[in-house]
Amino acid sequence: MSAGDDAIEAAALWCVQLSEGELGEQEWRRFEAWLETPGHAGLFQDAAAVWQASGAVGDWPEVIALRTRALNRFGNAKQRRWPVASPGRLKWATGYAAALLLVVTVTLFWYGNRPRQYETGIGERQVAVLADGSHVSLDAVTAMKVRMKDEGRQVELVEGRAKFDVAKDPLRPFTVAAGDKLIVAVGTSFSVELIGGQVRVVLYEGQVEVRDRADTARVAGAAARRLVMRPGSELVGAVGSSEPAQLTRPDLSQSLSWEQGLVNFEGEPLASAVERMNRYSAKRIRIADPALGAIRVDGVYRAGDLDAFVEGITALHPVRQNTLGEEIILQGK
Template sequence: MSPRGPSPERFEAAAVWCLALAEGPLSDERQRAFDEWLAANPENLTAFERSTSLWQQMGEAAASPEFADVRERALATFRRRNQWRWARRPVAGRVITAAAAMLIALGGIGWWWQSAPEIYRTGVGERRVVMLDDGSRASLDAATEVDVRMHGDQRELHLVAGRAKFDVAKDPLKPFSVRVGDKLVVATGTSFSVEIVNRKLHVILYEGRVVVIDRPMGAELPAAVAPASGDVDEPMALTPGRELVVDIAGRSPSRLGKADPVRSLSWEGGQLVFEDEPLGLAVNRINRYSARRIVLKGATGQMRVNGVFNTGDVEAFATGVEETLPVHVIRERDVVTITPQ
């Protein structure tokens, strides 16, 4: 699939909301409308976050005196086209408003669209390999989304869903970071995978060295993630052959343990290898590859499953589970339900 993100229409709507918010507090009615717009589609929130970020980056240049005239003329045109969307109020001197006008003067939504991060997605059952601008390679598992921004001395990625393996082009002066929620995985040149499954972050290191830190959006000072003791000698160090599991919500301690590189990368070859895997995790991963979903009922999620399965072969997985665990399997056309016996 080609890299895409929210549509230009969503970015335009986001621009309108950013400008309205820059003018001052919204009325109760407008606030409800804004909240409803954000909740209507996840891509609305994505477009709004990117628009505010881009405007803030443009703010200083847009507020300079030499752009004052073009800023005011562009803003006036923008207001006329969108006057039904917000109440008119004076906005002179607002840096964020100046940035909005500069965006319009420099080509409007088309320029904005080109400046947004590249977004790579795979659908259910789809895998792909992406070569990034810096020479790094990203291998995306099924049902995965990665946002990529390469600019200046930074290489920033955001794993929104799924799993990806990164083979990072070495450049010590440009750290390569992958964000998942408030967690940041930072490397300079290495090979590692990052996965979101059952509200947990799984980081496996294959080569080199990475650091996993807590860094909420906007925080100035990061803090290293402190895993609980695992079956390794140095629980604080994520070195090759180790896996760090972090509760994204922070409700349980992080765990550091050994990882099997061959088994953990079997998905790149079209297979899933489970070795004493909790059934809940196995099902979550199986469901990335087929529109026919598996649903667990009752206390089945912590049962352990073993075996090698082709990705997308829901029937073979269901049969294997049925033959080895004390469960009952109900097969329907679109759903396979697994319940305790």
């Protein structure tokens, strides 16, 4: 069984366990840790949707055939192991069989509704038009997955940065999962970036709600942290941190400079500035001393012009460079 199949099975088993009653605190921690793995939240949502709509698909010939084969295999195996079934074993077997059927159905749904993937390489930018008419501008070294469904439009930002101009459709919310955050919109314009262990969301038009992804799976009434953003604001939150995300008021025109091939820094930590510059060039910058990563840098540079960036940094800060092949190493003076 592949890693993808294992994840599908785990999503189905979590769905079955949640349907049988509330989880204990330790089980919740395990469930939330599992959800934090990229891709797992989407698989769990699929499993939950299949569980709720299982009556609608139960008559599919493919499902009936898979279900019959699964039950036959399960029954034969358990008959060899337990010739005489006790009530406890029967209860366990019934629950396991239900989970197994859900795994089979989820697998069928998943392979029939696999997300569409978008990727850009070093120095590459791309504009994509989604099936609903929404426009997405992808920065360099960016990857995302898109699922278009009747009940909603789901995007997972795996790495990098993307700007979304969302087509209005009040009946189909547009969500972007990034790190441990879920951004929910209807028709609006915003960007999402994963950088330096942070999730950054800039809102240009409309309104979005930012949630913790784990809260979307909790039972009703559980404590939730949700924040409504207004146009002209930026949210910055550390992935996996219990500290609340911070809201600032950035220069919106500068925040969009990357779409014109420019990289703009205003009080940016050197570590994240280097990470951004490395998106645009095969030549790499590496910071030898982690303490240098906290230096705040300013300036506007052409994407891919690492030499000009390094020249500016070494001229204004106690930093020197050492070139080794295709790598520029920054060290303290």
